[in-house]
Amino acid sequence: MIFLIFRGVIEVTRAEVFKSIEKHKLVAVIRGNSLADVISTVDRLLKAGIKLIEITFTIPSAHEVLKAVASEFKNSDMILGAGTVLDSETARIAILAGANFIVSPGVLLDVIKLCNRYSVAVIPGVRTPSEILTVLEYGVDLVKLFPADLQTLKALKGPFPNVRFMVTGGVDASNLKAWFSAGAFAVGSSSALTRMGVDIASWTSQI
Numbered sequence: 001m002i003f004l005i006f007r008g009v010i011e012v013t014r015a016e017v018f019k020s021i022e023k024h025k026l027v028a029v030i031r032g033n034s035l036a037d038v039i040s041t042v043d044r045l046l047k048a049g050i051k052l053i054e055i056t057f058t059i060p061s062a063h064e065v066l067k068a069v070a071s072e073f074k075n076s077d078m079i080l081g082a083g084t085v086l087d088s089e090t091a092r093i094a095i096l097a098g099a100n101f102i103v104s105p106g107v108l109l110d111v112i113k114l115c116n117r118y119s120v121a122v123i124p125g126v127r128t129p130s131e132i133l134t135v136l137e138y139g140v141d142l143v144k145l146f147p148a149d150l151q152t153l154k155a156l157k158g159p160f161p162n163v164r165f166m167v168t169g170g171v172d173a174s175n176l177k178a179w180f181s182a183g184a185f186a187v188g189s190s191s192a193l194t195r196m197g198v199d200i201a202s203w204t205s206q207i
Contacts, residue, residue, distance in 0.1 A: 014120060020051060021186050038069060049200065087111065112135065167179055
């Protein structure tokens with residue numbers, strides 16, 4: 001019964017999350033100042049074809065924002081994630097609020113273990129071969145290269161050709177093709193993708 005209660009808010013499986021990331025490639029990282037700002041931004045992005053939304057826990061009352069976004073867009077094909085998750089307690093709160101995937105800025109084994117326990121997609125941040133080897137031992141399917149640069153991605157794809165990297169930091173429409181050519185599986189971007197006035201088609205047309 002505890003397991004069912006804990007998982008009750010999750011509407012997609014872990015496998016479905018990764019399939020959606022593989023298909024859509026673009027993760028919009030939301031750092032709004034208010035709930036109204038976040039709802040408006042998510043609505044605009046979804047209408048423009050961005051399906052992968054990450055709400056960061058740098059937003060005040062982020063768990064309430066997650067819950068509101070999950071409720072507001074429950075009938076859409078959005079995949080909702082929680083970012084900047086720094087511990088397992090926050091991960092659990094995010095999952096209960098409606099997060100379909102969890103993103104952390106580093107290797108946090110307690111977060112990975114909790115997500116694995118409940119079959120929730122988790123994307124830990126890595127930067128070194130040792131960190132990649134560590135998370136692979138815990139069955140991680142996708143890693144976040146953070147902070148990312150093209151030379152580091154190319155270098156890591158050498159010894160880890162089968163590792164799937166989501167890159168964040170410094171990604172915009174002008175260098176999107178370069179990231180994918182270097183081996184990125186997906187990319188995450190905040191203001192370069194999410195701010196008002198951005199030509200979303202200049203991103204989606206490159207996928």
